[in-house]
Amino acid sequence: MLHCFRSICLSLFLVYLFINPSVAQQWTNYTNVSPANSIAVDQQDNVWIGGSGITKFDGTNWTSYLNTYIRIVAIDAQGDVWAGTDGLGLYRYHAGSWIQYTMDDGLVYNRVFSIVFDSLGNTWVGCADPMGSQQGGVSKFSGSTWTNYTIQDGLISNYVMKIAIDHQGHFWFGTRDGISFFDGTNWTNYTTADGLVFPEVCSILIDAANHKWFGTYGGGLSEFDDTNWITHSQGSGNYYWDGLEDESGNLWFGTADGIRMYDGSSWTTYTTSDGLIENHVYSIDQNSLGEFWFGTFDGISKLSFLPLGLPTVPEKTQDFNVFPMPATSTMQITLPANFSGTTSISLKNMQGQMVYQNLVSPASFVSLDVSRFAEGLYLLSITHESSTRMQKVVIAR
Numbered sequence: 001m002l003h004c005f006r007s008i009c010l011s012l013f014l015v016y017l018f019i020n021p022s023v024a025q026q027w028t029n030y031t032n033v034s035p036a037n038s039i040a041v042d043q044q045d046n047v048w049i050g051g052s053g054i055t056k057f058d059g060t061n062w063t064s065y066l067n068t069y070i071r072i073v074a075i076d077a078q079g080d081v082w083a084g085t086d087g088l089g090l091y092r093y094h095a096g097s098w099i100q101y102t103m104d105d106g107l108v109y110n111r112v113f114s115i116v117f118d119s120l121g122n123t124w125v126g127c128a129d130p131m132g133s134q135q136g137g138v139s140k141f142s143g144s145t146w147t148n149y150t151i152q153d154g155l156i157s158n159y160v161m162k163i164a165i166d167h168q169g170h171f172w173f174g175t176r177d178g179i180s181f182f183d184g185t186n187w188t189n190y191t192t193a194d195g196l197v198f199p200e201v202c203s204i205l206i207d208a209a210n211h212k213w214f215g216t217y218g219g220g221l222s223e224f225d226d227t228n229w230i231t232h233s234q235g236s237g238n239y240y241w242d243g244l245e246d247e248s249g250n251l252w253f254g255t256a257d258g259i260r261m262y263d264g265s266s267w268t269t270y271t272t273s274d275g276l277i278e279n280h281v282y283s284i285d286q287n288s289l290g291e292f293w294f295g296t297f298d299g300i301s302k303l304s305f306l307p308l309g310l311p312t313v314p315e316k317t318q319d320f321n322v323f324p325m326p327a328t329s330t331m332q333i334t335l336p337a338n339f340s341g342t343t344s345i346s347l348k349n350m351q352g353q354m355v356y357q358n359l360v361s362p363a364s365f366v367s368l369d370v371s372r373f374a375e376g377l378y379l380l381s382i383t384h385e386s387s388t389r390m391q392k393v394v395i396a397r
Contacts, residue, residue: 026304027275032062036295038073039283040081047285047293048073049300054083054093066091066098074115082123084112090125106146108137114163114174126160126173134158138173154187156180164204164212172212174201179214195229197222198238205243207251215240215253232262244284244292252292254281259294270303277301289377289392320382320389326396329371335364335382336389344383347393349376370395 038050047057050070056063072084081093089102089110101107107125114126121143128136136158137150150158155173162174173180178191178199190196198219205213212224220233221240239256246252251262258271258279271279276294283295292303321334335343345366347356355373360366375396382389 024305025275028302028304029275029277029299030057030301031277031299033057034299035282035297036300037071037282039285039293039295039300040073040075041285041287041293042075042079042081043288045287045289047287047300048075048081049295050083051295054081065093071111071113072115074117076117076123077121082115084115084125086111090115101141106139106141106148108139108146108148108150109135109158111136113161116163116165118165119169124163124165124171126163128159128161128176136160138163149182154180154182154189156189156191161200161202162204164206166206166212167210172204172206174204174214176200190224195222195224197229197231197233203240203242203253205245205251205253207245208249213243213251213253215243215255221253241280241282242284244286246286246290252284254284254294256280259284275301275303289394320391322380322391322393326394327370328396329369331368331370331393331395333366333368333380333382335366336384337364341384344381346381346383347373348379348381349374 033049033051033055035051036049040048042048045059049055049057050073052069053067054065054070054073056065066083068088069086070083071086074082076082083091083093085091087110089100089107090112092099092101103110107127109127109129111127111129112125113128116124118124123141125139125141127139137148137155138160140147140149149155155175156179157175157177159176160173161176164172166172170184171182173182176199178189178196179201181188181190192199196214198216200217200219201214202217203215205215207213214222214224216222216238218239220231220238223230223232240253242254244252249264253260253262256279258269258276259281261268261270270276276296277300278296278298280297281294282297285293287293290305294301294303320336323332333345343360345356345358345360345368346354349355355378356368373395376394378393378395380391380393
């Protein structure tokens, strides 16, 4: 149900965003978490950031966990948070407690660079030694059993920086010496001799067409459709740290020169001149409202798109709640406790048009009939005296 909610919200927002050109960017930057090596958004839209420990941001509150350096954060289908460290192995946040896994438990190596989850519930972990030893490889964890893969099994290198799973459930491993493909039985390795633009692969994106996009450590970007290789070299640095495809098919890449978005024919770049907090973008994720989160060396940036003429939305400082989300027929609004007098409630659609406005008498909550409003993203405003709170809400059937 939560996955369905996220999908509905994203679809509604992104369809609007990319058919309506009159949208404005809104950047929100946070400097209290740095570096932000990895960002993962859970199904409640909490943002988990890995760097100097783990930080969870729920839109209002910041909560810190694990006093150790974190390279990668990932969230499984059950909502458990997994964190890869720089020498202390793997952590899993389950039922309110952290569980640690190390080489003593069966992990191939204690420095973790990548974490993914297959359709059978297995956790796949990519490990490497930045100091240059031959230690590292891939671990598969079933929840009880560890299975490790190294160069002795067919992996091209034990320095594994990224893992991705394609539409057939096959595995792609980005390493310092090229790419390894594993179908569960057989291994195939790819290098620059095959068409890869550069041997050190630090990011992999599998798009909706099952094309593989390999971001490299200083050499650019390669696209592979299982037959042909295409080189996409954008910018001076050509370091590609992370990638994401949105629901409109646009590809977003975090690079050493900012964010690069590819719509299938042209590239758009976002940098500090646009509002990005810092140009070394290590990680990307997106929440249910279509907002992008970017992790950088100096902190995190959130990118929202709003129609021109629609007021920008302040950060989540409101002390009221709206439920259920998405709303289908009725939206319940719990008003702030200090709103003792008459309160104005308004709702604007994404064109900036007022679709609802009313004054309500003092109450702890208001029930708003939204059955007559079209599906989509709206801006809810609550005003009492000179104080106004705003929140984005979704109506879906």
